[in-house]
Amino acid sequence: MSQKPEPQDPRIASLVAKARASQLTRRTFVAGAGSASLLAFLAACTPGGGSKTLTPAADVSATEKTLSWANWPYYIDQDEAGAYPTIDMFEKQTGIAVTYEEAIPTNEEFYAKVKDSLLLGQDIGYDLVTLTDYFAARMVSQGLMQPIGLADMPNAQANLNPGLLDATYDPGRQFSLPWQSGMTGLGWSTKAFPNGLSSLDELWDPALKGKIAVIDQWTDTMALILQSQGVNIDGEWGDAEYGAGIEVLKKQVSDGQIRAFTGNDYTELFKSGDIVAAIAWSGDIFIMNTEAGADDYGFAIPDKGGFLFSDNFMMPMGSRxxxxxxxxxxxxxxxxxxxxVAAYVNYVTPVAGAQEAMQAIDPALAENKLIFPDAATLDRARVFRQISLQEDKSFSTQFEKAKVG
Incomplete structure (x- = not known):
């Protein structure tokens, strides 16, 4: 990796420098949320009010120029003083005072904190929340979120990446709008694989026994395994296909192929040389290369398909x-x-035109395909069809059992 030219605007330059200096990312916190918390959520989560249909709260925006937003840690631009420059600019432009809180350590923990009011359609203390696809799907299916009114947002209408418009759980984006996205694919040491990797099957090469890590979340790891078996994960598939994929995972565990199931602490295993390849997140590979000052690590979406996730703006029914x-x-x-924002968080932005705008901030970032993937890459990064609560519990349980052989 060649030395990056620094941004011209001193304030933005300091933001980029601050982001590069920190290994903390939004995925640091979601990683390892653990199936225990997930299954606890599933056991406790029942639609509030039985058959009651919730209705949106009355909008008082005309008289109350305020807004509260719950987001993940380290998931927006932040300066050395702890301020959020883009929020500051918004407040100056609109006169709307924003209360911003890093209130979402995991989807499940956040839900546990607000569910009593959320299930009743009451004010949960936040007008906007930022939830991951699988969790956003549950909220939509239970009728807990109000329509966002995409037609009233000209920038979002014009600039939302077309590939993100029709989420399987929310066609046309009636209830959700992507905040940032990311990709799960193959990561590798370029020293071990100077020509890179292109297929998940390459991770199962016996020569790599004990030198592989995979993500400790069924969604990310099984998305790649299922697609390697020819399954279209956003199409029709079920228990039989998932079961076949679990058998693949069990074999790799019993053969000793997989060294570890990890969150993004696989980055440390790469650095120590304990692993040479992994199922990995695109943002982590970017950060490791930035820290190294060279392209020591590679990333690609497998030829048969990777996984695309988004964290999404949503408005609870009680938002006023x-x-x-x-x-x-x-x-x-x-x-x-x-x-x-993308220059700071280093995730895939859902906003068309941001790549051109990035040229004025950091030209090297504008050319980085981990932040601005090309069309061919995005075509291979897929999302799951809508997963029911029952399926989620079953799939997670099977995954946990497969991890121990």
Whole structure:
């Protein structure tokens, strides 16, 4: 990796430098949330009010210029003083005061904190929340979120990446709008694999026994395994196909092929030389190369398909500031604003035009395919069809059992 030219704007340059200096990312916190917490959530999660249909709270935005937003840690631009520059700019432009909280350590923990009010359609203390696809799907299916009103947000309408418009759980984005996205694929040491990797099957080469790590979440790891078996994960498949994929995983565990099931601590295993390849997250590979100052690690979506995840803006039924929330979401779909956030968080931005805007912030980042993947890469990064609560519990249980052989 050649030395990156620094951004010209001193304030933005300091943001980029701060981001490069930290290994903390949003995936640091979601990784290892653990099936125990997930299954506890599943056991406790029942639609509130039985057959009661919830209705959105009255919007008081015209008289209350405020907004509260719950997001993940380290998931927005932040300066050395701890301020959030893009939020500051929004407040100055609109006069809307934003209360921003890093309130989501995991989807499950956040839900546990707000579920009593959420299930009743009451104010949970946040007008906007940022939830991952699988969890967003549950919220939509249970009728706990109000329509976001995409038609009222011209920037979002114009600049949402077309490939993200029709989520399987929310066609047309009636209830959700992507905040940031990421990819799960193959990561490797370029010293061990100077020509890279292209297939998940290459991880199962006996010569790599004990030198492989996989993600400790069924969604990420099984997405790649299922697709390697020819399954279209956003199409029709079920228990039989998943069971066949689990057998693949069991074999690799029993053969000693897999050294570890990890969150993003596989990065340390790479650095120590304990592993040479992994099922990995795109953002981690970017960060490791930035820290190394060279392209020591590679990343690719497997030829048969990888996994695309998004964290999404959503408005709970009890949100009382819908118009204010729409203004904020639409603001973050301005390409220049999206580029500033992407320069800090290093995730895949869902905003068309942000790559061109990034040229003024950091030209090297504008060319980085881990932040701005090309069309061919995105075509191979897929999302799951909608997974029911019962399936999620079953799939997670099977995955946990397979991990111990």
């Amino acid at each position: 500031h819908k118009s204010n929330a729409q203004d904020l979401m639409d603001y973050y779909y301005e390409p220049e604003v999206a580029a500033q």
